Amino acid sequence: MQIANNQIFANNNPIIRKNIFIKIYFTINVLFNIETESNKYNPTLKNQPILMFAQVLISCLVLFQSPIAQAQSVTPEKALQLLREGNERFCSGKSTRPRQDSVTVRMLAKSQAPFAIIMGCSDSRVPNEIIFDQGLGDLFIVRTAGQVPAAASFGSIEFADRMLGAKLIVVLGHTSCGAVSAAVQRPEVPGHIVHLINEIKPAVESARKQTGDLTHNAIYENVRLQVQKLRELEPVLAKDQREGKIKIVGAVYHLDNGRVEFLPDTLTEAQAKK
Numbered sequence: 001m002q003i004a005n006n007q008i009f010a011n012n013n014p015i016i017r018k019n020i021f022i023k024i025y026f027t028i029n030v031l032f033n034i035e036t037e038s039n040k041y042n043p044t045l046k047n048q049p050i051l052m053f054a055q056v057l058i059s060c061l062v063l064f065q066s067p068i069a070q071a072q073s074v075t076p077e078k079a080l081q082l083l084r085e086g087n088e089r090f091c092s093g094k095s096t097r098p099r100q101d102s103v104t105v106r107m108l109a110k111s112q113a114p115f116a117i118i119m120g121c122s123d124s125r126v127p128n129e130i131i132f133d134q135g136l137g138d139l140f141i142v143r144t145a146g147q148v149p150a151a152a153s154f155g156s157i158e159f160a161d162r163m164l165g166a167k168l169i170v171v172l173g174h175t176s177c178g179a180v181s182a183a184v185q186r187p188e189v190p191g192h193i194v195h196l197i198n199e200i201k202p203a204v205e206s207a208r209k210q211t212g213d214l215t216h217n218a219i220y221e222n223v224r225l226q227v228q229k230l231r232e233l234e235p236v237l238a239k240d241q242r243e244g245k246i247k248i249v250g251a252v253y254h255l256d257n258g259r260v261e262f263l264p265d266t267l268t269e270a271q272a273k274k
């Protein structure tokens with residue numbers, strides 16, 4: 001899907017700007033190649049200086065706007081803003097579905113630079129790129145039922161942090177989460193499902209101390225505890241968070257209206273330990 005110019009600059013999104021440079025680059029290349037092919041039959045088209053200059057100029061811009069440079073240019077705060085704005089577009093029915101075209105597919109074939117990591121629930125009703133209105137290459141997503149912590153998840157997150165340059169980690173729970181409900185109700189479950197329940201038990205126990213609906217409170221506690229766990233995870237995430245290289249926040253997606261509620265008490269560094 002093409003992006004309207006007003007959306008491009010209203011978003012002020014450097015990742016979107018990079019795509020524009022790439023698209024212009026491809027367009028210039030196509031034009032240049034056509035003219036070059038035509039040279040065989042029309043000598044007047046030979047060595048079009050303006051076209052050549054434009055190609056060199058755009059090439060320089062593309063190189064300057066490399067994926068790594070882009071990832072480094074997005075601050076943790078900017079990454080959070082991009083997700084907030086994307087969810088706002090989604091909720092208001094104004095999704096732009098950016099960077100989901102064949103040019104972006106080709107551009108990302110050899111590298112990626114996601115600006116955010118989502119550690120979320122596997123629930124089919126919480127498709128991350130859709131609810132945040134993002135595109136290919138934007139989000140590095142680690143999903144398990146109940147977004148429970150696991151060594152493989154930690155390694156994946158650290159990889160996206162250190163190797164891909166992501167600047168924000170969002171622990172994303174959601175309302176009516178079946179995994180959290182199971183941890184509350186403790187039904188007999190087959191196979192490995194019990195591992196999910198065991199990982200969510202601490203959140204349930206914490207929620208029992210609160211007033212109100214136990215499952216609802218456990219969903220929020222589960223997010224908070226996982227934010228805390230990631231912030232304390234040595235040697236990579238804890239260090240990078242202390243140094244301000246990455247921000248770790250918690251959020252709950254509301255199934256009934258599509259809104260992502262970023263938890264205020266996870267938006268500052270000190271509050272993670274409650």
Ligand SMILES: [Zn+2]
Nearest residue numbers: 121123177178
């Ligand atoms: Zn869930």
